[in-house]
Amino acid sequence: MMADGTPDLSGVWLGSGSNDADIANPRGLKAGDSVVMLPWAEQLVKTRQSKDDPESNCLPAGIPRGSPYPWRFAQTPGIYFIVYEGNIHSWRQIFMDGRKHPADMIPSWYGHSIGHWEGKTLVVDTVGFNDKFWFDYKGHPHTEQLHTVERYTRTDLGNMTIEVTITDPGAYAKPFTTVGRARIMAGQDLMEYICQEDNFDLGHISGPAKGPGGAQ
Amino acid sequence: MKESGVMKLILRMAVTAAGLLAALPVFAHHSGAAVFDTTKKLELKGVVTKMEWTNPHAHFYLEVKDADGTVTSWNLELASPSILLRNGWKRDSLKAGDVVTVDGSPAKDNSKFGIAQSIVFADGHKLNFLSAYEDLK
Numbered sequence: 001m002m003a004d005g006t007p008d009l010s011g012v013w014l015g016s017g018s019n020d021a022d023i024a025n026p027r028g029l030k031a032g033d034s035v036v037m038l039p040w041a042e043q044l045v046k047t048r049q050s051k052d053d054p055e056s057n058c059l060p061a062g063i064p065r066g067s068p069y070p071w072r073f074a075q076t077p078g079i080y081f082i083v084y085e086g087n088i089h090s091w092r093q094i095f096m097d098g099r100k101h102p103a104d105m106i107p108s109w110y111g112h113s114i115g116h117w118e119g120k121t122l123v124v125d126t127v128g129f130n131d132k133f134w135f136d137y138k139g140h141p142h143t144e145q146l147h148t149v150e151r152y153t154r155t156d157l158g159n160m161t162i163e164v165t166i167t168d169p170g171a172y173a174k175p176f177t178t179v180g181r182a183r184i185m186a187g188q189d190l191m192e193y194i195c196q197e198d199n200f201d202l203g204h205i206s207g208p209a210k211g212p213g214g215a216q
Numbered sequence: 217m218k219e220s221g222v223m224k225l226i227l228r229m230a231v232t233a234a235g236l237l238a239a240l241p242v243f244a245h246h247s248g249a250a251v252f253d254t255t256k257k258l259e260l261k262g263v264v265t266k267m268e269w270t271n272p273h274a275h276f277y278l279e280v281k282d283a284d285g286t287v288t289s290w291n292l293e294l295a296s297p298s299i300l301l302r303n304g305w306k307r308d309s310l311k312a313g314d315v316v317t318v319d320g321s322p323a324k325d326n327s328k329f330g331i332a333q334s335i336v337f338a339d340g341h342k343l344n345f346l347s348a349y350e351d352l353k
Contacts, residue, residue: 050250201293204323206324210250
């Protein structure tokens with residue numbers, strides 16, 4: 001528990017709120033949910049090439065796509081930060097001071113996040129995204145209409161559940177909710193991961209966008 | 217939240233395995249299958265000329281001499297430095313001058329580039345793509 005009575009999410013965490021190979025994988029969705037793309041989005045996914053994945057080009061993975069690298073919550077009065085080791089080495093800010101989303105925003109990779117507590121769950125509401133990041137290795141797209149609501153709940157010392165409701169009428173016929181979890185990496189610290197320094201694989205990537213193991 | 221010393225120890229033991237397992241989705245920033253042909257095997261014997269502790273992938277150069285004396289330099293890929301270091305690799309685990317046998321898979325584009333799945337030294341000790349712990353497959 002933090003000094004102000006809010007739950008303490010501190011720790012080095014590993015895990016994410018969705019399936020990063022394919023966000024439509026039923027195992028990464030709330031029971032009964034499905035991902036239904038609009039026709040243009042379905043067509044786009046079929047044509048996307050692996051080398052064009054922004055994540056492979058050391059650009060942000062956006063929300064909710066995770067990575068095999070840990071991250072931390074830094075809870076400070078009025079503002080929280082999620083600090084990501086990789087991929088990429090970056091951070092997001094979550095305004096906890098009661099402000100609303102601004103009316104006129106330049107679209108960005110991580111959007112504008114405002115958060116509040118519902119009991120033990122941190123609820124993070126984000127809009128203002130650009131349309132550039134991919135939801136997964138498979139290449140599921142989104143538009144600037146994307147609105148995400150993340151729910152982080154620390155269920156015990158070492159475990160956190162993460163749910164993300166995704167609403168994007170520009171690309172998906174209906175909202176859907178992804179589910180995932182994170183585990184604490186006790187005794188670990190974040191390390192440096194500067195993706196851009198030596199990204200030599202880029203010159204050798206070929207083929208259509210698909211999941212890490214090659215499964216489509 | 218205060219953790220007692222005992223709790224910290226229990227957690228550390230419990231999550232070491234989880235941490236290693238969690239490192240398994242190793243093609244961290246791109247699809248490995250987009251780069252390498254994992255149906256093909258590569259076996260190279262040679263001497264390490266350089267170890268690069270860089271992101272997104274640590275990698276090393278191996279000089280391999282053919283039967284006819286031709287020398288080829290291969291670039292061989294490992295997991296990220298953070299994953300290697302968390303799984304027992306040290307800065308000098310692999311360095312210039314080491315004589316090793318590397319098993320892995322080649323890049324799809326026929327360049328002298330591959331992924332190093334296991335690295336065996338003359339004295340029999342091993343490293344792998346992810347870790348320095350021999351028993352981890």
